[in-house]
Amino acid sequence: MxxxxxxxxxxxxxxxxxxxxxxxxxxxxxxxxxxxxxxxxxxxxxxxxxxxxxxxxxxxxxxxxxxxxxxxxxxRLREESGVDPEYRQKGLLYLRVEDEARALEWAREEGKRLERVDADFLYAREPQAAPGFQEALWMPTLGSIRNxxxxxxxxxxxxxxxxxxxxxxxxxxxxxxxxxxxxxxxxxxxxxxxxxxxxxxxxxxxxxxxxxxxxxxxRPVKGQMILFKAPPGLVQRVVLMDGRYVIPRADGRVLAGSTLEECGFDKTTDAEARASLRASATAIIPALADCEVEHHWAGLRPGSxxxxxxxxxxxxxxxxxxxxxxxxxxxxxxxxxxxxxxxxxxxxxxxxxxxxxxxxxxx
CATH class of the missing domain: 3.50.50.60 (FAD/NAD(P)-binding domain)
Structure with missing residues (x-):
């Protein structure tokens, strides 16, 4: 025992x-x-x-x-297992944040780095982001890992x-x-x-x-995601807009997610969600419209x-x-x-x- x-x-x-x-x-x-x-x-x-x-x-x-x-x-895990989890700390760009004032107040209260940046800053860091934005929010310390x-x-x-x-x-x-x-x-x-x-x-x-x-x-809360087969460097960091996001991987692939669905333990995927995720991703990074959707899946979050x-x-x-x-x-x-x-x-x-x-x- x-x-x-x-x-x-x-x-x-x-x-x-x-x-x-x-x-x-x-x-x-x-x-x-x-x-x-x-x-x-x-x-x-x-x-x-x-x-x-x-x-x-x-x-x-x-x-x-x-x-x-x-x-x-x-x-540690890379050294001990031989499998690299691919932790990347390249920051996150927020586009079109409705509660920006609250976000900046929270950052001041928490001592968290979050700042308003202008268009030059945005497009210097993410040239393929959707055009026309005059500002964004930037969190430079954010990381991502290839789960x-x-x-x-x-x-x-x-x-x-x-x-x-x-x-x-x-x-x-x-x-x-x-x-x-x-x-x-x-x-x-x-x-x-x-x-x-x-x-x-x-x-x-x-x-x-x-x-x-x-x-x-x-309770289970379903989330559907898609994966684009994109060329390396097309997307450099996490970009978030209107509750949807794109996440680059080291090999160039780009994840886009995700839905929120209350449907029990059903993990099936559907064409409507796929189209919605693709539309959100291409609204953030228009060049993804020319990339193949390589995979589409669903998982069940433990809602509380x-x-x-x-x-x-x-x-x-x-x-x-x-x-x-x-x-x-x-x-x-x-x-x-x-x-x-x-x-x-x-x-x-x-x-x-x-x-x-x-x-x-x-x-």
């Missing part, structure tokens, strides 16, 4: 496993598919909420801590760690509970036991806890009230914990939210006040 059993092998589950194993503990990670193939793979990889000033302090605190952690994490490579590097690193046991293609069906403790996690391949159990199942977390009579307000994740102990069950409900910011908040939970699990001083994320009083 491992000291810790993690249910859900997305970026939250894998980062939790990595930190616990780094601290010298044995960890078993159980994933219903292959690790990192759901929302962690499907997202865009921007290491910031899209419009950070529109979130409350609970999300902002996690985001601020995580953003500073990613350069170090990416370097499929991030999850691949995390999985590769975990698979090489002797204290980590990975169970993939294994679905959790329930929990055996007695005396206020989880005795075993029931799966399609038999029961598994762990001293402490963490549910980090993303959009599926609510269904897992429902088997215990715990009503976790986390106000986008504030649930991080901490499940009331009434001594050894059960949850880390889920990050909505659009799972990858953004993953380093801080996993560190916060691991601090609690190991009895360390937490990096942040855990109160806003507790389940008690919110479920």
């Amino acid at each position: 491992s000291e810790f059993l993690i249910v859900g092998g997305g970026v939250i589950g894998m980062m939790t496993t990595l930190q616990l194993a780094d601290a010298g503990h044995s960890v078993t990670l159980v994933e219903r598919r292959c690790c990192g193939q759901e929302a962690s793979w499907a997202g865009g990889g921007i290491v910031s909420p899209l419009y950070p000033w529109r979130y409350g302090p609970a999300v902002s605190r996690l985001s601020r801590w995580s953003e500073g952690f990613y350069p170090e994490l990416a370097l 499929p490579r991030l999850v691949s590097s995390l999985r590769t690193r975990l698979a090489a760690m002797p204290r980590v046991t990975l169970h993939e293609e294994v679905e959790v069906t329930g929990f055996e509970v007695a005396g206020g403790r989880v005795l075993a996690v029931q799966t399609t391949r038999g029961d598994l036991a762990g001293g402490q159990v963490v549910v980090s199942g993303g959009a599926w977390a609510a269904g897992l806890l429902e088997t215990l009579g715990v009503a976790l307000p986390v 009230p106000d986008g504030v994740p649930f991080i901490g102990a499940v009331p009434g069950i001594d050894n059960l914990h949850v880390n889920a409900g990050h909505y659009r910011n799972g990858l953004v908040l993953a380093p801080a939210s996993t560190r916060l939970l691991v601090d609690r699990l190991l009895g360390r001083e937490p990096i942040l006040d855990p109160t806003p994320y507790a389940l008690e009083g919110r479920c």
Whole structure:
């Protein structure tokens, strides 16, 4: 029996496993598919909420801590796994921001670099941006990471760690509970036991806890994205306009996203969304109209009230914990939210006040 059993092998589950194993503990990670193939793979990889000033302090605190952690994490994973997560810190350009005054006020309050720039600045940095803009907002510190490579590097690193046991293609069906403790996690391949159990199942977390009579307000929210096969250098940095964005990769490919759809666990794609995403992308970077749409996919975000994740102990069950409900910011908040939970699990001083994320009083 491992000291810790993690249910859900997305970026939250894998980062939790990595930190616990780094601290010298044995960890078993159980994933219903292959690790990192759901929302962690499907997202865009921007290491910031899209419009950070529109979130409350609970999300902002996690985001601020995580953003500073990613350069170090990416370097470590590249060295230890041989897979480069392709962290790029080239900034973000905001076009047509309706609440610009609030954004600049937020930046002053938070000590965050965000400034209004003129057309010369905009087109010097992004020559292919849509013409006609007289100004933009510029956040020079923003980074992005190639999330499929991030999850691949995390999985590769975990698979090489002797204290980590990975169970993939294994679905959790329930929990055996007695005396206020989880005795075993029931799966399609038999029961598994762990001293402490963490549910980090993303959009599926609510269904897992429902088997215990715990009503976790986390729901799936579909997001569709497309990928352009573009020449290297066409787009240099993340550009955001009217809630849609383009994200360049090192090989020239450009992601464009994303939709927000309330349709349960349906992950099908459709022509209407594809056309809408293409129209948004070409409105930001007109030259993308000449590029092939190479791929179109959908993922399921774990939606939660106000986008504030649930991080901490499940009331009434001594050894059960949850880390889920990050909505659009799972990858953004993953380093801080996993560190916060691991601090609690190991009895360390937490990096942040855990109160806003507790389940008690919110479920």
